[in-house]
Amino acid sequence: MCMVSGKREDVCMHEYTYAYNDQVDEAVISLIGAIPKRWGRMNPLSRLLIVEVGRLLIAKGLITSGQKCSDRGLTIGLVGATSRGSLRTDVDFIASMEEGAGLASPALFGYTLPNIPLAEAAGQFGLTGPVYALFDTLKPFEKAELEARYLLSYHSELSLMLACEFDHLSGREARGGVEKLLVNLTIVEK
Numbered sequence: 001m002c003m004v005s006g007k008r009e010d011v012c013m014h015e016y017t018y019a020y021n022d023q024v025d026e027a028v029i030s031l032i033g034a035i036p037k038r039w040g041r042m043n044p045l046s047r048l049l050i051v052e053v054g055r056l057l058i059a060k061g062l063i064t065s066g067q068k069c070s071d072r073g074l075t076i077g078l079v080g081a082t083s084r085g086s087l088r089t090d091v092d093f094i095a096s097m098e099e100g101a102g103l104a105s106p107a108l109f110g111y112t113l114p115n116i117p118l119a120e121a122a123g124q125f126g127l128t129g130p131v132y133a134l135f136d137t138l139k140p141f142e143k144a145e146l147e148a149r150y151l152l153s154y155h156s157e158l159s160l161m162l163a164c165e166f167d168h169l170s171g172r173e174a175r176g177g178v179e180k181l182l183v184n185l186t187i188v189e190k
Contacts, residue, residue: 031055033066036124045168045181046117052183053078053121053162060187068126069159077129078118078162079147081140084169085114085133117166129158141165141184148188161188 024035032054039047057063062074069076114133122131130151136143141164148161164185 030065031058032124036120038120042120043117043168045166045183046120048181048183049080049117049121049164049166050124052164052185053125053127056162056185056187057125063125070126070128074126074159075129075157076127076159076162077148077151078122078127078131078164079134079144079151080115080118080132080164080166081134081136081144081147082114082165082167083135083137083140084167085135127162129155129161140167145186145188152188152190158190160190162186163188 024039028051029035032050036042036050054065057069058065062076063069063072114135115131118131118133121127134140134143134147144163144165148163152158152161162185164183166184167182169180169182
């Protein structure tokens with residue numbers, strides 16, 4: 001499976017390609033600090049979102065590796081918009097149920113809600129502001145940015161917001177027919 005993150009060309013500075021591997025790469029550990037206890041059962045989209053949120057927070061000088069925003073007195077939220085939500089994980093969970101109700105994967109069940117990848121990233125980096133998912137099939141990135149600006153205008157305690165588009169595209173949905181994970185992430189300030 002190919003994992004791709006970055007922003008569309010009109011808002012992007014970098015696009016990264018990762019090879020999916022169950023083993024944690026040393027570069028990932030050095031970027032995000034301690035690996036979350038649930039890493040082994042996390043779906044790939046949750047893992048990617050953690051890596052990309054960490055990459056952005058560190059690149060902008062908001063934290064250093066292993067540090068939490070809340071420990072620095074920063075109140076940051078994360079709004080993500082998606083066109084498919086957790087559909088890919090839902091399909092995998094349902095497939096696990098076909099082998100019998102007692103064989104349904106409890107590891108997958110926890111990731112059948114679209115806000116879970118966002119919550120995993122929030123927990124890893126101490127994001128204590130609003131964290132939730134929105135649906136938009138036309139312009140998810142713009143929807144997330146608009147929502148982040150709205151929250152900043154009404155919540156004076158927020159230092160800033162992170163806004164992202166995130167999706168898990170099957171081979172049928174992705175260009176080139178290769179399964180992809182997508183994370184477009186930005187900082188929205190007052």
